[in-house]
Amino acid sequence: MMISARAYGDNGKMKEYHYTGPVEHKFSPYAFNGGTVLAVAGEDFALVASDTRLSEGYSIHSRDSPKCYKLTDTTVIGCSGFHGDCLTLTKIIEARLKMYKHSNNKSMTSGAIAAMLSTILYGKRFFPYYVYNIIGGLDEEGRGAVYSFDPVGSYQRDTYKAGGSASAMLQPLLDNQIGFKNMENVEQLPLTLEKAVQLVKDVFISAAERDVYTGDALKICIITKEGIREEIVPLRKD
Amino acid sequence: MALQDVCGFLETLDDISPCTYLPNEMGYMRRTPFEFDRDSAFHFLPPPQQCSRKNRAPTLFSSTFSSLSPHQQPFQLSHGTTTLGFIFQDGVIAAADTRASCKGLICCPISQKIMPIHSHLVVNTSGSGADCMLWERILTREMRLYQLRHRKRLSVNGAAKLLSMMLHPFKGTNVCVAATLCGWDGEETQETLQSCMEIADVKKAVEQDSNVSAISDESAQGSVKMASINEQDEISKDTQALNPTVSDQNTKNVQSTFGGRSGPRVCYVCSDGLQLKGEIISVGSGSPYAYAVLDDGWRWGMTVDEAVALAREAVFRATHWDAYSGNNVDLFHITAHGWRRRDREDLKEEYYREREREKKKIKEREKERQKREGDELVEGEGDIYSVHCG
Numbered sequence: 001m002m003i004s005a006r007a008y009g010d011n012g013k014m015k016e017y018h019y020t021g022p023v024e025h026k027f028s029p030y031a032f033n034g035g036t037v038l039a040v041a042g043e044d045f046a047l048v049a050s051d052t053r054l055s056e057g058y059s060i061h062s063r064d065s066p067k068c069y070k071l072t073d074t075t076v077i078g079c080s081g082f083h084g085d086c087l088t089l090t091k092i093i094e095a096r097l098k099m100y101k102h103s104n105n106k107s108m109t110s111g112a113i114a115a116m117l118s119t120i121l122y123g124k125r126f127f128p129y130y131v132y133n134i135i136g137g138l139d140e141e142g143r144g145a146v147y148s149f150d151p152v153g154s155y156q157r158d159t160y161k162a163g164g165s166a167s168a169m170l171q172p173l174l175d176n177q178i179g180f181k182n183m184e185n186v187e188q189l190p191l192t193l194e195k196a197v198q199l200v201k202d203v204f205i206s207a208a209e210r211d212v213y214t215g216d217a218l219k220i221c222i223i224t225k226e227g228i229r230e231e232i233v234p235l236r237k238d
Numbered sequence: 239m240a241l242q243d244v245c246g247f248l249e250t251l252d253d254i255s256p257c258t259y260l261p262n263e264m265g266y267m268r269r270t271p272f273e274f275d276r277d278s279a280f281h282f283l284p285p286p287q288q289c290s291r292k293n294r295a296p297t298l299f300s301s302t303f304s305s306l307s308p309h310q311q312p313f314q315l316s317h318g319t320t321t322l323g324f325i326f327q328d329g330v331i332a333a334a335d336t337r338a339s340c341k342g343l344i345c346c347p348i349s350q351k352i353m354p355i356h357s358h359l360v361v362n363t364s365g366s367g368a369d370c371m372l373w374e375r376i377l378t379r380e381m382r383l384y385q386l387r388h389r390k391r392l393s394v395n396g397a398a399k400l401l402s403m404m405l406h407p408f409k410g411t412n413v414c415v416a417a418t419l420c421g422w423d424g425e426e427t428q429e430t431l432q433s434c435m436e437i438a439d440v441k442k443a444v445e446q447d448s449n450v451s452a453i454s455d456e457s458a459q460g461s462v463k464m465a466s467i468n469e470q471d472e473i474s475k476d477t478q479a480l481n482p483t484v485s486d487q488n489t490k491n492v493q494s495t496f497g498g499r500s501g502p503r504v505c506y507v508c509s510d511g512l513q514l515k516g517e518i519i520s521v522g523s524g525s526p527y528a529y530a531v532l533d534d535g536w537r538w539g540m541t542v543d544e545a546v547a548l549a550r551e552a553v554f555r556a557t558h559w560d561a562y563s564g565n566n567v568d569l570f571h572i573t574a575h576g577w578r579r580r581d582r583e584d585l586k587e588e589y590y591r592e593r594e595r596e597k598k599k600i601k602e603r604e605k606e607r608q609k610r611e612g613d614e615l616v617e618g619e620g621d622i623y624s625v626h627c628g
Contacts, residue, residue: 122372126411150340154368156349168343 030082030130031056034213035067036164037078038200039136040178041144045193046223048076048136049200050164051208051235053216054083063216063237067164070228071097072107075137076221077117080164081151082130089129092120110137114147114155121153128152132163137223144223162203166211170203197222201233208235318562320524320553321351321362323420324532325502325517326540329573332360332420333549335524335557336566336582338367347565355381357576359394359421364522365414365509373415377401394421394503395515401507408509415509416521422572424500502572524556524563531555542571546580554585 034055040047050067053060068078069090077093079086096116100108108116114135121129133149148161160178162170175181177199180188200220208215218233321334334351337344349367354360355378363370380400384392392400398419405415506514506521518536520528531552540548546569553567569580 118368118371122368125368125413148346150345150368152366152368154366154371156346 029127031084032081032130032165033061033083034165035065035080036162036166036170036204036207036211036214037067037080037132037134038160038162038170038174038203039078039134039146039148040160040174040191040196040200041136041146041158042191042193042196043144044138044142044224045196046076046136046138046144046146047196047200047220048078048134048223049204049218049220050078050080051204051214051216051218053214055213060216066219068219068221070221071113071135072137073227074107074223075110075113075135076223076228077113078134078136078163079131081132085129085131089120089131089133093117096120109140110135110145110147111139111157113137114149114157117147117149118153118155121149121151125152132167134161134163136221138225142225165213166207169210170207173203173206193222193224197231204233204235318560319351319364319522320520320528320556320560320563321364321418321522322518322520322525322528322532322549322552323362323418323504324519324536324545324549325504326536326545327538328540328542328545329422329571330420330502330504331545331549332362332418332570332572333553334362334364334568335553335563335585336568337557337562337564339562344564350568352568352570354570354577355397355419355421356385356391358391358424358572358574359397359419360570360572360577362418362420362521363415364418365416366412369413369415369509370417373401373405373417376404380404391424393423394419394505395423397421398505398507398513398515402511402513405507405509406511409511413509415507417507418519418521419503419505419507420570420572421503422501422574423503424574500574520552522556522560522563524553524560527556527559528552546571550583554588557585558589 034053035051037048037050039049048068052062052064052066054062054065065083067080067086068076070076071093077090079089093113093116097108097113100112117133117135121133128151130151132151135145135147135149137145139145146158146161147155148158148163149155160174162174176183178191178196180186197220201218204214204218215236215238216234218235220231220233222229222231318339319335319337321332323330323332332352336348336351338346338349345367351364351370352360352362353374355374359381361374361377363374377397377400381392381397384400401417401419405413504516504519506512506516506519517538518529518532520532532548535544535548535551549569550567553563557564557567564585566582566584568582571578571580
């Protein structure tokens with residue numbers, strides 16, 4: 001039996017454990033199912049990428065559960081966090097999109113979807129959807145747009161954003177490679193589609209190395225004016 | 239919200255009976271001039287009722303709101319900031335940092351905390367990001383409605399009261415909004431309607447390019463002139479002959495208007511219900527540092543350049559000491575002619591310039607010291623020590 005050093009106090013004697021009484025565990029309506037989502041906007045394209053691992057605690061529920069959902073021909077949403085809320089939220093968004101299409105006879109633009117999602121999320125301000133959303137798509141002028149959200153609906157337009165379990169590891173890397181932050185005397189070339197896809201693949205491979213909830217496979221949705229194309233790349237499965 | 243009504247789409251909260259729509263205080267308020275129509279933003283967000291049946295066994299997420307006590311959320315909302323606003327003889331300065339943090343992680347290094355409401359009012363927001371975003375929208379909407387109904391703009395104090403009353407039903411919940419309303423109260427004429435319509439354009443330009451410096455101008459007589467300086471586009475409107483009747487701005491008490499005195503105004507509203515009026519207001523985790531700088535340098539008779547420099551310095555010092563503030567500083571200046579936005583400035587450069595200045599000062603001090611020692615030794619009697627040349 002392994003006894004760790006923590007069982008011993010400062011004076012070398014074993015620590016005594018104090019029983020403080022029965023502890024009540026309340027039912028929590030939330031669970032954390034892991035996963036990482038990333039979106040990048042270029043001049044005339046947008047990328048939304050996610051890993052496909054669905055986990056909970058120490059178990060993996062599924063290795064093939066991508067977190068990107070196609071909304072319209074020009075918009076894809078990536079949702080990570082609690083899978084139950086992700087599913088319900090995407091159902092609600094799809095229903096609202098259909099209603100808009102039927103009443104206004106046109107599809108919602110990326111900006112409109114973002115504004116609508118903000119109000120949907122704030123509608124449950126006191127029992128929020130535990131979902132980190134990132135919308136990637138093309139705006140009305142055909143330029144790439146990325147909108148990132150917090151769980152209660154605060155949002156803004158970005159050029160790139162990482163969300164989910166490995167977001168804190170990926171965001172600084174993107175700041176450096178796409179935002180050219182903290183780089184002196186560097187020529188800031190605009191991001192091409194090929195370079196962006198390669199960068200996303202490299203970034204997820206790094207994330208899978210260090211984050212236990214990220215791995216199995218990577219799905220990239222590439223949105224251009226021709227439509228939405230998907231690429232699947234395997235990642236570490238351990 | 240109009241779209242929701244057209245679609246007949248109700249938020250998926252069962253058991254929203256009409257009596258839970260609005261708490262009693264709001265019902266009473268509906269007889270006042272601040273009449274919130276039933277289709278207001280609130281119908282999708284009834285505030286959670288304070289749990290009157292506390293000993294009820296927690297059922298499985300049933301529909302009634304009252305059984306839901308605020309859950310232990312597994313995430314934190316964004317907080318932590320430095321914002322400030324102060325008045326002086328030539329208007330109001332509103333400044334803020336741009337860091338949005340979330341319990342240790344910086345969610346967004348380039349958030350915009352100062353949002354214009356109309357041509358003569360901006361709001362500095364701090365607290366939870368989503369709450370501030372939404373409440374600013376609600377306030378803008380209500381002020382616009384007031385203006386359309388009463389044909390005059392609501393004063394800054396009036397706006398503060400309005401926001402405070404709207405936030406009141408949410409007291410006790412974890413809605414966290416701390417807003418500083420900075421604006422110029424003035425006389426009203428017909429062109430304010432026009433000006434408000436163009437705010438939307440300016441806002442869009444501001445959002446798309448953070449380096450835009452947008453100027454909003456309004457005179458007492460002429461129509462609105464709005465120019466947004468942007469390499470790509472210029473939105474400009476023609477003006478009639480500008481003949482401002484706004485008198486000398488060196489006195490606080492410029493003219494008597496319908497609502498009272500006109501002039502610069504700064505008001506603080508908090509979701510707890512606190513409302514403050516003053517000359518200098520700073521909010522957020524970095525506010526103690528900002529207050530220290532502001533108290534030292536503020537005078538009513540400052541010039542615009544001095545005021546801008548003071549605000550910038552206050553935010554810079556606060557970002558230096560406070561971990562939750564940082565990145566850039568946004569600055570707005572509001573006068574009788576409207577608000578004007580200064581380019582967003584990255585404080586990293588300022589930090590390096592400061593270091594250079596310090597290095598120079600140390601060198602100079604070293605030189606002085608050596609020179610002084612050299613002089614002393616020359617004057618002194620003993621020649622035990624070798625003479626240092628300064």
